[in-house]
Amino acid sequence: MIYLDYQATTPVAPEVAKAMHPWIEDRFANPHSPSRWGREAEAAIEVARKNIEQATGLKGGSIAFTGSATEAINWALKGTVEKADKDRNRIITVATEHAAVLDSCEWLAEKGVDLTILPVEPDGRLDLDLLRRELDSRVLLVAVMQVNNEIGVTQPISEIAHIAHGAGALMMCDAVQAFGRIDLCGGPDLVAISAHKIHGPKGIGALWMRKGAEPATLIHGGGQERGLRSGTLSPELCVGFGAAAKLAEERANRDYDHVEKLWVAAVNALGPGWTINGSTAHRYKGNLNIRREGVDAARLLADLRDIAFSLGSACASGSGRPSHVLRALGLDYRESRSSIRLGFGRYTKQQELVDACKRIAAAAHAQEKLDA
Numbered sequence: 001m002i003y004l005d006y007q008a009t010t011p012v013a014p015e016v017a018k019a020m021h022p023w024i025e026d027r028f029a030n031p032h033s034p035s036r037w038g039r040e041a042e043a044a045i046e047v048a049r050k051n052i053e054q055a056t057g058l059k060g061g062s063i064a065f066t067g068s069a070t071e072a073i074n075w076a077l078k079g080t081v082e083k084a085d086k087d088r089n090r091i092i093t094v095a096t097e098h099a100a101v102l103d104s105c106e107w108l109a110e111k112g113v114d115l116t117i118l119p120v121e122p123d124g125r126l127d128l129d130l131l132r133r134e135l136d137s138r139v140l141l142v143a144v145m146q147v148n149n150e151i152g153v154t155q156p157i158s159e160i161a162h163i164a165h166g167a168g169a170l171m172m173c174d175a176v177q178a179f180g181r182i183d184l185c186g187g188p189d190l191v192a193i194s195a196h197k198i199h200g201p202k203g204i205g206a207l208w209m210r211k212g213a214e215p216a217t218l219i220h221g222g223g224q225e226r227g228l229r230s231g232t233l234s235p236e237l238c239v240g241f242g243a244a245a246k247l248a249e250e251r252a253n254r255d256y257d258h259v260e261k262l263w264v265a266a267v268n269a270l271g272p273g274w275t276i277n278g279s280t281a282h283r284y285k286g287n288l289n290i291r292r293e294g295v296d297a298a299r300l301l302a303d304l305r306d307i308a309f310s311l312g313s314a315c316a317s318g319s320g321r322p323s324h325v326l327r328a329l330g331l332d333y334r335e336s337r338s339s340i341r342l343g344f345g346r347y348t349k350q351q352e353l354v355d356a357c358k359r360i361a362a363a364a365h366a367q368e369k370l371d372a
Ligand code: PLP
Pocket: 007, 008, 067, 068, 069, 070, 071, 098, 100, 145, 147, 148, 149, 174, 176, 177, 193, 194, 195, 204, 205, 315
């Protein structure tokens, strides 16, 4: 199997698995219990928290652990609305956001929030003048992601936060696909991240909150996480997340350079006839979303079962939903159906990527011949 689905999830780093192991086997104490074992588990969680906070590079806030980035995003959006003054009842977001943002916003709209979903330019970027024109004194929150999960396109988050703040609004950033891969942009008040996209375990995320911008509590109970998010923390998941974040920070330049080289190798190996979906200048290069006229991407996937790649967003796979991101770029139904996403990163070997791309190109070519 050649794994080219790094946006869906990433392989757990060996260092992460090793760090988690003792907390799964013998060191099983509840980190909130006062026993010596409990205090040791709590201390390990606090080390992990510090490592994650440091790896974000963000200043003036702290994280709370959550069960996923989806939970962090739900909490950020719903908890901010819960806490808001009545006269700030508007949210602005973007058509290419992840379902965790869009569906939470739609849910809030059903409860009476005034929701504006801005379109993007054909390259997937937000027009900042459009955002400026839309902002008014009723806007509570602007929610924009740093790196798109389907097409890898980046948004100018610091500028967006600056514009939002100018209108007295808060800014939330879904940084799930950015954290651990590129530097996080400063400026947002709330930032959602996830461990399994950075070679950590699944089932844990975090919400970074600027001091004073903490959303209202949505999960009540034992008062963990400063009373903001109750529930017994998992030492093994927190430690794994911390180890993954530390490793990503230490390896940042090496991983980045590796991905840049892989991108060039993949584009060359695919050869002519492919169009890249989304901006090539403003993107994370570990995401290569491409289309080819006349290709049936689902058939490609079926023909190449030993290569793990994706049709659209793996997060929404099984939902039967067509890609809202490709539609937002202006792609028609046929173009979307001819699009595939190749995702690669730290553990992808250049040769396996080149082999996979050549086989994908050959399979696409074979389809053309068959259909001719
Ligand atoms: N946001 C983006 C951009 C994602 O890519 C994903 C997952 O694919 C999520 C949010 C949800 O993250 P999690 O799997 O931790 O819930």
